Amino acid sequence: MSETPQSADLIVFGGTGDLSMRKLLPALYHCDRDGRLAPETRIIAMSRGGLDDADFRGKVDAEVRGSVPVDDLALWQRFLDRLHHVTVDIGGEDPTGWARLTAMLAGHEQRDRVFYLASPPMTFGPFCREADRAGLVTPASRVVLEKPLGRDLASAQRINDEVGAIFHERQIFRIDHYLGKETVQNLLVLRFANAFLEPIWNSLWIDHVQITAAETVGTPGRRGYYDHAGALRDMVQNHLLQLLCLVAMEPPSRNDRESIRDEKVKVLESLRPIVGGEVDRFTVRGQYTAGVCDGAEVPGYLDEPDNTPPTEASHRVETFAAIRAEVKNWRWAGVPFYLRTGKRMPYRSSEIVVQFKDVPHSIFAGSAPNRLVLRLQPSEGIRLDLMAKEPGAGEVALKPVPLSLSFAETFTSRVPDAYERLLMDVLTGNPTLFMRRDEVEAAWRWIDPILAEWESQSMLPEPYPAGTAGPAGAHELVGRSGRAWHEEELA
Ligand code: BG6
Numbered sequence: 001m002s003e004t005p006q007s008a009d010l011i012v013f014g015g016t017g018d019l020s021m022r023k024l025l026p027a028l029y030h031c032d033r034d035g036r037l038a039p040e041t042r043i044i045a046m047s048r049g050g051l052d053d054a055d056f057r058g059k060v061d062a063e064v065r066g067s068v069p070v071d072d073l074a075l076w077q078r079f080l081d082r083l084h085h086v087t088v089d090i091g092g093e094d095p096t097g098w099a100r101l102t103a104m105l106a107g108h109e110q111r112d113r114v115f116y117l118a119s120p121p122m123t124f125g126p127f128c129r130e131a132d133r134a135g136l137v138t139p140a141s142r143v144v145l146e147k148p149l150g151r152d153l154a155s156a157q158r159i160n161d162e163v164g165a166i167f168h169e170r171q172i173f174r175i176d177h178y179l180g181k182e183t184v185q186n187l188l189v190l191r192f193a194n195a196f197l198e199p200i201w202n203s204l205w206i207d208h209v210q211i212t213a214a215e216t217v218g219t220p221g222r223r224g225y226y227d228h229a230g231a232l233r234d235m236v237q238n239h240l241l242q243l244l245c246l247v248a249m250e251p252p253s254r255n256d257r258e259s260i261r262d263e264k265v266k267v268l269e270s271l272r273p274i275v276g277g278e279v280d281r282f283t284v285r286g287q288y289t290a291g292v293c294d295g296a297e298v299p300g301y302l303d304e305p306d307n308t309p310p311t312e313a314s315h316r317v318e319t320f321a322a323i324r325a326e327v328k329n330w331r332w333a334g335v336p337f338y339l340r341t342g343k344r345m346p347y348r349s350s351e352i353v354v355q356f357k358d359v360p361h362s363i364f365a366g367s368a369p370n371r372l373v374l375r376l377q378p379s380e381g382i383r384l385d386l387m388a389k390e391p392g393a394g395e396v397a398l399k400p401v402p403l404s405l406s407f408a409e410t411f412t413s414r415v416p417d418a419y420e421r422l423l424m425d426v427l428t429g430n431p432t433l434f435m436r437r438d439e440v441e442a443a444w445r446w447i448d449p450i451l452a453e454w455e456s457q458s459m460l461p462e463p464y465p466a467g468t469a470g471p472a473g474a475h476e477l478v479g480r481s482g483r484a485w486h487e488e489e490l491a
Contacts, residue, residue: 005427007040008112009105013127014119015045015085016059019146023177024118025060026068027419032079033069036424040111044084044104046097056085090126098134109138114426116144120225121155125162132166144173144426147238148229149435152451153444160437173426174435178239178350180418180425182407183376187246187352188260190374190382198251200356201331207369208336210353210478210486211243213376214345216294218466219319223306227313231285231321232454235341237447241268242435243352244337248327261436268442272326279453284462284473286320288344291466298344298466318461319343322474323450338478340485344466350376353486366398373486380407380415 010028012020031037045056057080070076084104088097105113115131117124124145131137143163150156163172178184191197200206213235219226226234245264252259274282289300301319302310320342327337356370364387371385383404390397407415425433462471469475469487478485 005036005038005041005424006112007038007108008114008427009042009044009108010114010116010423010427011044011046011101012116012118013046013088013090013123014117015043016047016049016051016056017118019118020045021060021063022067023417023419024116024423025064027417027423029064029068029076029079030416030420031424032082033072033075037082037427041082041427042084042104043082044086044101046086046088046101048087048089048092049085050087051085053084057081057083090123090130098130102134102136105136112427112429113138113141114144115141116146116426118146121145121148121150121159124159128163128166137166141167142171142173142426142429143167144175146175148233149174149440150444151228151233153441153448156440156444160441164437169437170431172437173431174437174440175422176238176242176435177418177422178242178376179433179435180420180422181376181380182415182418183374183380183382184243184246185421186382187243187374188255191246192251203331203333203335205356206335207355207357208338208483209244209247210338210340210355211240211247211351212339212353212485213239213341213350214348214469215341215343216345216348218288218293218298218304218344219301220304221306223304223308223310223314226319227311227317230317231319231341231343232447232451236321236323236339237443238435240339240341241443241446244325244327244339245439247352247354248332248337250331255432257430257432260432261439265436265439265442266329267327268439268446270327270329270332271446272328273446273449274323274325275449276453279450282324282477283450283454284320284322284471284477285318285454286342286464286471286474287317287461288319288342288466289463291344291468293344293346293467300463300466301343315460316455318454320345320461320464320470320474322470322477324477336481336483338483338485340470340474342464342470346467346469348378349488351486352376355483355486364396364398368398368400371400371486381405 012024014020028043060083061080065076086097086101117127128143145163150159191201245267248267249263252263287301291298302314322340325337325339352374354372358369359367367387373383375381381404383402385400385402387398388401390399422433462473464471469485
């Protein structure tokens with residue numbers, strides 16, 4: 001593993017798709033602008049698009065340039081010059097695309113070679129087989145798999161087997177972009193580079209934990225994907241469970257590629273299964289209807305503009321999910337972990353809230369328990385709510401006051417997008433922030449019974465109007481024990 005990337009060929013399958021245009025190429029441009037790509041590094045997009053290099057460069061110029069800071073045209077041109085396009089149809093009859101790619105890569109076997117599969121999971125196995133058949137998989141190659149990895153445990157295992165037949169586990173990078181977010185990295189630093197938290201990071205002091213990923217966006221144009229994914233597969237199985245792991249894991253002995261992942265697997269394996277009749281008690285699913293979100297009137301999920309009309313699957317799919325999870329071990333016994341994610345919520349906010357218990361014996365009226373809020377987005381930061389006395393000569397009046405760390409105010413450097421960090425980790429061969437096979441499968445093992453129960457029910461997801469904080473059931477889920485969701489909009 002080297003720190004500065006050497007020359008690489010980054011081959012992006014699905015290279016003209018939404019993820020590539022919105023996330024990967026802007027992130028790569030930022031890396032290039034910061035001088036973190038070796039001069040010879042090439043970015044080779046593969047798609048069925050029938051584009052040549054000039055067409056692809058024109059497309060990126062038209063579609064990506066507006067979303068990144070281009071203050072130096074020479075730098076932008078240098079980035080465009082790295083781009084190439086190869087037309088390939090996986091499983092198709094025409095081998096010319098593979099032949100062209102083979103010719104492009106010939107003589108560059110000593111470079112790092114990364115295959116980034118920004119495509120649906122069912123293409124992962126066939127892609128790897130065809131790349132192998134074309135003789136393109138070198139011992140130093142790596143493959144990056146975008147989420148979702150399968151749609152249940154069985155399909156995830158099949159994909160892992162298929163990819164594992166061509167690539168060694170150490171060459172496989174399963175990406176979860178939440179792990180590249182700055183606050184998520186900071187959670188590890190906060191927990192393991194400060195002494196004061198560890199003694200109270202357990203069920204003696206913590207009442208419960210909330211993990212929320214709320215979005216204002218809906219799913220226009222995504223029906224084809226979303227009808228078969230839903231919030232549980234799209235957000236909970238990966239992003240939210242990864243955050244839960246980082247909150248709940250034991251201190252790893254080292255900050256290396258396996259130690260952190262070993263600890264995360266242990267958390268996933270300690271999750272109390274939610275099965276059969278318990279699913280209704282501990283989970284809630286919802287689907288947004290028409291409403292007002294971000295100041296605009298928006299349609300319900302079923303009426304979102306799309307090329308395909310809604311089907312039976314569209315009626316059944318959840319755009320909101322909430323779960324009361326439990327980690328069954330000494331540290332966390334009895335502490336609920338509330339997970340929640342939804343589209344068309346009142347505001348965009350991803351955060352982890354650690355709610356401490358109240359003082360054992362209060363001598364003041366009006367005290368409230370301490371709370372640690374880790375804000376992932378927007379306005380990345382960490383805040384600890386403490387009780388303080390309001391100034392005044394009269395009776396002691398308490399007020400919660402924040403001890404606040406805003407990244408934007410404290411650090412002047414730009415907060416990089418998660419993909420920048422993760423792409424650089426792939427190029428330098430550092431898998432620490434990527435999911436190992438056993439992690440992904442352990443997460444599916446916990447999710448599968450919930451999916452199975454939901455899919456067996458005739459009941460549809462609870463409706464909630466766009467622009468509201470999910471269905472009534474979600475409030476009951478936490479309200480049952482006298483708790484409430486943390487609701488706070490930050491600019
Ligand atoms: C993706 C999901 O993984 O994460 C999307 O497929 C979701 O549905 C997105 O919108 C959210 O990412 P972020 O970084 O905007 O929170």
